Structure formats: C-alpha cells, structure tokens
Amino acid sequence: MKMRRKIVHIDEERCNGCGQCVSACAEGAIELVDGKARLVAENYCDGLAACLGECPEGAISIVEREADAFDPEAVEHRKGSGENRAESGEQKTATPNPEPRTPNALPCGCPSTHLQMFGSSCEAANQPLSHSDTSSALSHWPVQIKLVPPTAPFLKDADLLVASDCTPVACPNFHRDFLKGREVLLGCPKFDDTEEYINKFADIFRTAGIRSITILIMEVPCCSKMPLIVQQAMALSGKSIPTETITVSTRGTVVKRQKLAA
Secondary structure: OEEEEEEEEEOOOOOOOOOHHHHHOOOOOEEEEOOEEEEOOHHHOOOOOOOHHHOOOOOEEEEEEEEEOOOHHHHHHHHHOOOOOOOOOOOOOOOOOOOOOOOOOOOOOOHHHOOEEOOOOOOOOOOOOOOOOOOOOOOEEOOEHHHOOOOOHHHOOOEEEEEEOOHHHHOOOHHHHHHOOOEEEEEOOOOOOHHHHHHHHHHHHHHHOOOEEEEEEEOOHHHHHHHHHHHHHHHHHOOOOOEEEEEEOOOOOEEEEEEEOO
C-alpha cells in the first residue's frame, strides 16, 4: 500500500560505497549494489533515519514522498528466510518487495488488555524503594505501548517512563532507579510498528497532559529509534514535554543521559 511518509533518499553521486549506512540500518533496508548504497525495498525502511549520521559524505537524507508503507513483518520474514544484510564492502543485487503481511490482531477479551490500577491510588505502589526492598513499584496494567489506550486513567498528568523491552532485564534495580514515581510504557522499536507507536504517543500527548518523559533505552543501534519516535510524536501532537533519554549498557549501567528541554 502506498502512502505519503518519510523515507531514506540516497544520493548515489555522493556515495563512496563505505557501507557504514548498511551496518547502521537494523532493518536491512540498505545494501551495497555495484559499489553504491541503495534502498533495496521501500517497505523495509521505517524512515526514522538511524543511518543518517553514519554517512561521511552526506549522501543520505530523509525525504517525504509516496512510498510503500513500512512493514516490520516483511523485514523479519526476509531475515528469517536467510537474506542477510550486506556487510561493509560486499556487493549485492536488490531484491524485490515480499508480499505484505497483515499483523495478527489481539484476541477479543484478552486479559492483558484490561486496565488495572493497583491499590486505591498509585501513591502506595510508587513510593521510593529502599535498597533492601524487593516490592514492585508498578502501579498499573497493562504496560505494553500497543495495549494502553490514550485515555487510560493512570496516564493523566503522569510522569511517563518509556522503556525499551530489554531494559528491565538488563537493569538490576529497574524498579528502584527508574520506575518509582512513574507510569511505564514498554515496547521494542525494532520489532514493533514504529508508525503505530508515533500515532499512539501523539494521541497520549494530546489527551493525557503528560508532565515529563523519561526514555530508557539500551546501548544498541535499534534502541536509538525510541527517542526519535517520541520526538516525532510530540511534533505531531503539537506538545512540548520535558524529556530525558537514559542509555544503559547490556550490564545495566547508565552510560549516557541527555535532556531535551520543553
């Protein structure tokens, strides 16, 4: 399906074939073909520009035009069928778009979609935890971005934690250091639908009166999309919300903090 959206554009005259953009693209949308970087299929590109800062020649830009919709399932299908991304300097021939696949819908009445707020208020669950306290700081359910409606009561005037799926596993003190005092939304910017995320966050920002946003991501390339998703959603919603991005290593240590002023 064609739609007007943001997508990568490569200036082949500027491209020197270094292949840095190939390594930076987690979806495998870019390959080296005849010594030049090329977008091999429109539906592999999510338009979030993780590759943009990797080109030493400035040959990559993001443009808005009619293009096939981004299809994360097509990306995974391609990877699963053994079509590996080109390594730096490797020559490839562009492959045609696979048939788009419809994402599976959640079963009606799934318990994971039922809104819950723990206790009579969020205050008890969100009290600061001591170093020896092993209780949960989670104050609501569900927690997945896909499952939380913009009108969820726990989002009203909330301090929001947007966490990549792997962070609670990597961070030994996730509840104490990041979750306490915040409402959490979890998701994976690599495997999930980024356009769906942008639209969901934009609706939340328009509706809920979010006070602040903390974005917790891993120190891996695909996680770098989450701050871009939140920023695009704020632009779409017309809101400006104080935001901090915290990057952690695979061992759970904080390696970077970056604030975006409102």
